[in-house]
Amino acid sequence: MSEQLASPPSTKQVEPGSHLVQILQPYSFGSKSAKVTCSKCQREVLTEMDKHPSVTAWISAAIIAICGCFCGCCIIPLCMDSCMNTEHGCPECGTHLGSHKPF
Numbered sequence: 785m786s787e788q789l790a791s792p793p794s795t796k797q798v799e800p801g802s803h804l805v806q807i808l809q810p811y812s813f814g815s816k817s818a819k820v821t822c823s824k825c826q827r828e829v830l831t832e833m834d835k836h837p838s839v840t841a842w843i844s845a846a847i848i849a850i851c852g853c854f855c856g857c858c859i860i861p862l863c864m865d866s867c868m869n870t871e872h873g874c875p876e877c878g879t880h881l882g883s884h885k886p887f
């Protein structure tokens with residue numbers, strides 16, 4: 785009589801990977817310089833800003849020009865701070881960190 789040891793089928797459960805997912809929270813940049821940690825050089829820096837007129841500013845300028853204000857009024861939206869797109873970059877390594885759009 786040979787007794788066979790019925791070994792239960794191994795039910796090795798593979799736990800769903802508990803790997804850490806690093807979610808990089810995007811900084812919410814405004815129209816002013818922000819203190820952030822650079823994603824590249826890991827330094828805490830005050831962002832360097834580069835402002836340029838947004839699409840809205842150009843459209844506003846075109847509308848004003850079409851409406852008959854040829855005396856320079858059409859450039860007003862292109863100079864208004866609230867119509868500017870602000871690009872934020874790292875002053876240390878020049879990495880683009882984010883941007884702020886007014887609309």
Ligand SMILES: [Zn+2]
Nearest residue numbers: 822825874877
């Ligand atoms: Zn940097």
